[in-house]
Every structure is written in structure tokens, then in C-alpha cells.
Amino acid sequence: MTTFKSRLQSDLTTAIKGRDELRSATLRMTLAAITTEEVAGKTARELSDEEVRKVVAREAKKRREAAEAFESGGRPEQAARERAEGEVLAEYLPQQLSDDELAALVAEAVAEARAGGAEGPRAMGAVMKIVNPKVAGRAEGGRVAAAVKGALA
Structure with missing residues (x-):
């Protein structure tokens, strides 16, 4: 298992033990997306750290886009939830360029x-x-x- 994926899994365990619902739900969805990516295609394979990072970045982008959609659709509570999930994922991504x-x-x-x-x-x-x-x-x-x-x- 890659070090990045194992970090996500250990953080998920910590979040579950700490009863942090937002963090645990977000990490579960992200790990599910990673597993889906690993089994996609003809043969199952383990993703490299860089590929795992790309999946996390893709998930964070989905959260940003969903937050915008909910905001424009008049659902601010759901938009706030999506933004909060995006912030959790941002902790695992490299610092963005100014x-x-x-x-x-x-x-x-x-x-x-x-x-x-x-x-x-x-x-x-x-x-x-x-x-x-x-x-x-x-x-x-x-x-x-x-x-x-x-x-x-």
C-alpha cells in the first residue's frame, strides 16, 4: 500500500474514533474513489502516491463544483457541507500556487x-x-x- 493511501486510512480511523462525522465521511468517499480507480480497467492495480494525489484533487474539485451548484440552486446548507468536505481534502493536497x-x-x-x-x-x-x-x-x-x-x- 502506498504511504499516501495508508495515511488517508489511518486518518480515517482516527476520525472514526474521534467521532468526527465530516472528516470520516469525506475520507470514506475519497478512499472509495481510490479503490474504484484501482479496480477500473482490465486488471486491478495499486495506485502510486502521485495517482492517489490526483484522485484526491479530482474529489476536491468535485466538492468545489458541487458547492457552486448548490449555492446557485438556493441550498446554502448543502453548499456549506460541500465546502467543508473540500477543506478536509485540501489538507492532503500540495499548497496551491499564488x-x-x-x-x-x-x-x-x-x-x-x-x-x-x-x-x-x-x-x-x-x-x-x-x-x-x-x-x-x-x-x-x-x-x-x-x-x-x-x-x-
Whole structure:
């Protein structure tokens, strides 16, 4: 078992013993999503720490989107619950990049892509290819794409 997954399971045990309903429910759902990912496909396999982190990030994003949907649907209690679950999951994710840090990484990638001959809006793919590995889980894809578009404009 990966160290990240075992950390999630031990935290779940602690939350259950401490009768922390929110944390235990959130970690249960996340571990279920990890197990689903492990058995998806033709053969079952164990996920690496990085793959587990991606599943946790995907679950956190689902919580953010659900909170927005509940808020716009006039259900503030449910939106608050989704936000609280997202905060629990955020504890397991790397610190997000600030706008300034993201802009600096994007500027470097744009300069690198232009040195390689990419110009204008068509350079978007080349720049994204350079910047994505540097960002790796520390900023959402939509946020990165918006920063790249802004830098290329």
C-alpha cells in the first residue's frame, strides 16, 4: 500500500474514533474513489502516491463544483457541507500556487516556447506542454490555461 493511501486510512480511523462525522465521511468517499480507480480497467492495480494525489484533487474539485451548484440552486446548507468536505481534502493536497507564482511560471514557459519558434495564440499547446509539469497539481488546469491565454494575448 502506498504511504499516501495508508495515511488517508489511518486518518480515517482516527476520525472514526474521534467521532468526527465530516472528516470520516469525506475520507470514506475519497478512499472509495481510490479503490474504484484501482479496480477500473482490465486488471486491478495499486495506485502510486502521485495517482492517489490526483484522485484526491479530482474529489476536491468535485466538492468545489458541487458547492457552486448548490449555492446557485438556493441550498446554502448543502453548499456549506460541500465546502467543508473540500477543506478536509485540501489538507492532503500540495499548497496551491499564488497568481504571481503562476504568472512567473507561465512567463518562463512562454519565453521558452517563443525561443522554440512558437508564436501567437497557436503557441498555446506548446506553452501548456512546458508549464504543466512545472505546475503539477499546484494549480487547476483552467486557471493555468487562462494564465497562458492572457500571457499570449
